Amino acid sequence: MSPRYLVALLLALSAINLALMIPGGFVETRDFSAYPASGLAAFNIFLTVLGLGSLVLAWLTWRGGVRRVWSMAAAVGFAATYLLDLFEIFPVTPVPMSSLLETLEWLGTALAILLATAVLTAGGRDAGGREGAAIPRGLTIVMGIAGVGIVIFATIAAMGG
Numbered sequence: 203m204s205p206r207y208l209v210a211l212l213l214a215l216s217a218i219n220l221a222l223m224i225p226g227g228f229v230e231t232r233d234f235s236a237y238p239a240s241g242l243a244a245f246n247i248f249l250t251v252l253g254l255g256s257l258v259l260a261w262l263t264w265r266g267g268v269r270r271v272w273s274m275a276a277a278v279g280f281a282a283t284y285l286l287d288l289f290e291i292f293p294v295t296p297v298p299m300s301s302l303l304e305t306l307e308w309l310g311t312a313l314a315i316l317l318a319t320a321v322l323t324a325g326g327r328d329a330g331g332r333e334g335a336a337i338p339r340g341l342t343i344v345m346g347i348a349g350v351g352i353v354i355f356a357t358i359a360a361m362g363g
Contacts, residue, residue, distance in 0.1 A: 205324035209268050212317040213260035216280050219310045220253045224352065226359020229303050232295040234360040245293070246356040250349045252279045258337055258345070270328040273321045281314035 203211075223230045225246075234242055256276050259269060284307040286292045287299070299307075337345075 205320060206263060206268050208320045209273055209317065209324060210260045210264040212313055212320055213256045213263065213273065213276060216310065216313045216317060217253045217256040219306060219313060220249065223303060223306055225356045229306060232297045232299060233362045234293055234295055235362040237293065239357060239361060242360050243353060243357045246353045250352045252276065254345055254349050261337060268321065268324045270321055274318060277314045277318035277321065281311055284311045
């Protein structure tokens with residue numbers, strides 16, 4: 203498999219893994235009501251941009267080549283998110299994480315390390331903004347609307363609502 207397709211695959215898998223852990227879903231059931239709504243919303247915006255952005259980045263990479271800087275930023279974002287939670291730095295709740303959530307976070311950390319390695323070993327120049335790799339406008343609008351919905355749902359669910 204070429205490095206370009208490996209980076210795209212790892213970005214997509216990382217985004218899917220993150221999506222499984224949306225608060226209020228079947229994996230993330232902890233109560234974050236002790237945190238202010240603004241803090242939860244900001245964190246959920248970050249996670250939504252990371253997840254949806256990684257899907258967009260996977261598409262752009264698949265179609266046009268590796269975006270080194272953005273792909274490495276995504277790898278660092280995924281790893282930092284999971285490691286901060288796994289080592290109980292942020293967020294901290296009175297309810298411990300489930301074993302499934304812990305497993306998915308370790309898997310996400312491994313995917314982030316693999317993604318960073320794949321980005322570092324991919325040869326050639328950064329693809330930047332190659333022609334023909336753009337996301338269709340309608341899909342961009344749908345993803346924007348979905349992103350707002352995800353942030354609202356995840357923030358309300360995390361607050362115990």
